[in-house]
Amino acid sequence: MSDAQNPEPELGEAIAEMGAETLYWCMQCGLCTGGCPWRLTDGDINKEFNARKLQHQGQLGLEGYESDNNLFACTTCGLCVARCPRDVNAIDNIRSIRMMLAEGGTVPQSYRPIVGSLTDNGNPWMETRDKRTAWIKDLDVPTYTEDTEYLLYVCCTSCYDARSQKIARAVATLLNKAGVSWGIIGEEESCCGESIRKIGQEELFTTLAEGNIELFKSKGVKKIITTSPHCLYTFANEYPELGGEFEVQHYTQLLAALIRDGKLKMDKDLDLTVAFHDPCYLGRHCDIYQDPREVLAALPGTRVMEMTRNRESSICCGGGGGRVWMETPPGERFGDLRVNDALAHDASVLVTTCPYCTIMMEASVLGLDKDEEIAVKDVAELLVDALA
């Protein structure tokens, strides 16, 4: 390493204690760096971000990782974690370095308003709580009561973002159609906290999570359906440690079961070729690959293409790990890779099932000027299109 710095082992140990449990298992082989999706892009982040080196700096307690293009590049896609020969969890390690800096008060410019909004309003989109249910419009959406079976937890993105609201409405329409006992809580809910934790805001995450756990418990919630794989991941993997044990599933899991049982049927022939993009948090992080495919297979007249990189080897949309809130220059966006892969398979719809993926890939479609050729849709939206 060329950086002429003095190692500070205590700093490395402090990082390890913050959750970088596998930091010292790393043998510096470089597989993570070489296989990271940033290598498929050409730009400053590709030049600056190196997961292996970042962890090495962490091990040695060397400073100098503050550049946003370095420390905040990781999208937490998990590709390197799945492949690491030493089972090192680069995501936890990088998150812990971010956490250490956050505790010292270093928060990247782009994240400051997000942190502020989450602290004040419980959502990252700079909106007030009372607008959390604005997505409903004229739909018939039940309120969760003790007698309801499932709580539908709508991702903040689909609560507030105009494009994403359509996803929430599509999911609600399908649940109604299939006669599911479901309801929402609405205004009192806060963001699940998954992504803010990834940028190192541990305290804020804990506050959000504990608030939700208390709320869910007070309403008697047992089973949760999420619209986003990110909420799914944190409810299933991070909430239990804070005392929140719920039976959680992604809506595509429930729909796959409903279709299997003949409770939901799509009759309209869409005559489409679609390509499916595996969201990292549904696939690699929650090991769900089959359910969304099964749901898509129930669409009459729809040809579902597998992209070149799919399932366990799927490439991130670029929106995880807080990147959805940070500008990525055109030409460096992972979404471009996904859109081009889908186009190469003659798909006219790039279908996925995560609100972040939809945002990121839609931005790429526009950036690449391909909106005449391809659209980005959530699985739920396609299903609604095919309802007779």
Place this chain on the structure above:
Amino acid sequence: MSQSKATLVVGGGMSGISTALELSELGRPVILVEKSPFIGGKVATFNKYFPKLCPPTCGLEINYKRLRKAANLSLHTQAQVTKVDGGPGDYTVTIEVAPRYVNHKCTACGECAEACGSERDDDFNQGMAKTKAIYLAGHMAYPHRYVLDKEACDEADLPKIKDACKYGAVDLDETPQTLTEQVGAIVWATGWESYDVSKVDYLGKGELPDVITNLQMERLADPSGPTGGKILRPSDGKEVESVAFVQCAGSRDINHLPYCSGICCLASLKQICYVREAAPNAKVYMFHIDVRAGKYEEFYAKIQADEAVEIIKGKVASIFPEGEGLRLQVENIESGESLKVDLDMIVLATGIVPNTADLPFEATMDDYGFLMLGDAPGIIPAGCVRRPADVATVVQDATGAAMRTLTQE
């Protein structure tokens, strides 16, 4: 036990041959059982031995000579041990022998193959060529007697093959045999298999023809191999101008083989010499986590000094087609640079997996599936089925195993 009880040696690679010869030359009866139609194991397919770069044929030839002279040694090829009962000093074993359809009268003249129109994939040449359905595995094959792969042979070719042999050696009526033997000790020396690289998704999944394994490289470099010793790109036969050796293709990886396969670094260093000799203008790369040359550090140093060879620390992260050739993505750990390297051919240094398929006994294995000396059935493992090692080491191991059988008497 009585002195006259035989020892059963399973596996006719360097380890099994060595154990069998040691015992036979001590005057002990031995039954040597080999699954394939020929003995020699992996070594019989090698072009040269590290570090001296001499052909393995001389060592094999010496062993085959000893075998021809060995008294009290019966060799069963195309044979498998399917049942083991009893314990040390007193085993009853069942051996199933498949028909060869060619008897002892064969002079290996090859007339039968001339007459045969059917072909089969040449496993000896790692699938890179075809042989006739009646064949010898390589010019050194032992026993030097043809074998008929009846499944691969067209019905119409069978009488032609039979008629072509003027010695009456082709016997199409041979049937499978089941032998029951009483033995005093058993040495298990079934060797190893290459790790299945299709399991490593980022190294081409076994789907790219110009990404080959180190075992295929042995055959490509061999003057008696499918390319006559020229190192040609499998997809189009182009002479290679750039080759990369990718170390730890599966080894030292918690998701694949958690252990070091021990010999692949040296095998690649040796194969770098093949490329340098056969294609002197080719650029050669080796990508590694670290090079483990063991007692042959000097051999490594010699190759490091060669300016046409670039040895780079970094675990290869992806391989994909690029134009006519291949592109590889890796981080050079020392410089921190991300490299994209364009190549004609990539050789995967695939790891060693112990060959323990269909064991007819309850085996004691280590964490990685290698056989250990277990007390239950008293069976003695030897060679690469026990741990990854080079030939010199497995021969010592085989001698040790031979001695151990004596203690079981």
